[in-house]
Amino acid sequence: MDPDFIAKTAQIASVLEVSGHPKPGNVHRTRDFPDMVFEDFLISGVVIGDTMKKAAKRGFKYNKKDSLDKIEIGKLIKEAVLETNKWIANNTNLGIVMLLTPLSAAAGMSSNVNELQNNVDNIMRNTTPYDAANLYDAINIADAGGMGEREDLDVGSTDAKKELIDKNINMYDVLDLSSQWDMLAFELTRTMPITFEIGYPTYKGVKETNGINNATVQTFLTILSIYDDTLISRKYGAEIAQKVSEDANMIISEGGILTDKGRDMLNKFDQDLIEKSLNPGTTADLTASSVMVALLDEYNDNF
Secondary structure: OHHHHHHHHHHHHHHHHHHHOOOOOOOOOOEEEOOOOOHHHHHHHHHOOHHHHHHHHHHOOOOOOHHHHOOOOOHHHHHHHHHHHOOOOOOHHHHHHHHHHHHHHHHHOOHHHHHHHHHHHHHHHOHHHHHHHHHHHHHHHHHOOEEEEOOOOOOOOHHHHHHHHHHHOHHHHHHHHOOOOOOOHHHHHOOHHHHHHHHHHHHHHHHHHEEEEEEHHHHHHHHHHHHHOOHHHHHHHHHHHHHHHHHHHHHOOOOOHHHHHHHHHHHHHHHHHHOOOOOOOOHHHHHHHHHHHHHHHHHHHOO
């Protein structure tokens, strides 16, 4: 796929994700947070474009198994976070960048969507300890709190990066250690099943008959109804995260945003999450990657 096209799908997916209304508990077109606003996310979606294009070019260039490490996924993630930091004071897109960077590289070596999952997996498995160290840098730069505190290899530890390199622990390995409790780590070490098997088909199916906004929100709700959001579970505990998913499932069972009753429930759900400061931010990241795959599929023949 063409690198310019891939970069544009990453940018558009980021913008469409935050624009989804009402995407419950998150910043969207009619709601800001005290420390970050809707426009922050729009800017964040635009400024990652150059890095996503670079990832796509490297995916095309280093598309053999013995050279996949030269893509330097960790370094590219760090670069995108640093670029975002020039424009935005707070972390708005670390999770999206973590998902969209390997996805862009995989698209660069793919001719169609059917090849993406396997290529993402090959890229991740062939990362290096330096990719892992750069990912740690990116997490700390974004001040995102890491992937949960650990006794060993904790992202906030000053010795962790050296240990990664000394013990030859690559980015795939360190994410795999967190995959039991972190959705993004799970996604990146399991061939992105939420993106490809839930989010992407949901978005594609809904968009055909109900438009972009409804497709974005329904994708978000569908993912949340199946998977507890790990940003919520990390901050407030597993029981609260599970209750949020159960509420999302009730809304989906009534049609979600596609029915009058579902939409009424959705608006109340959005307000309830905001009042309780419950932000399903990981679900938003997975919505963005789902939208990107749908865009790659829908528009690839035009480029």
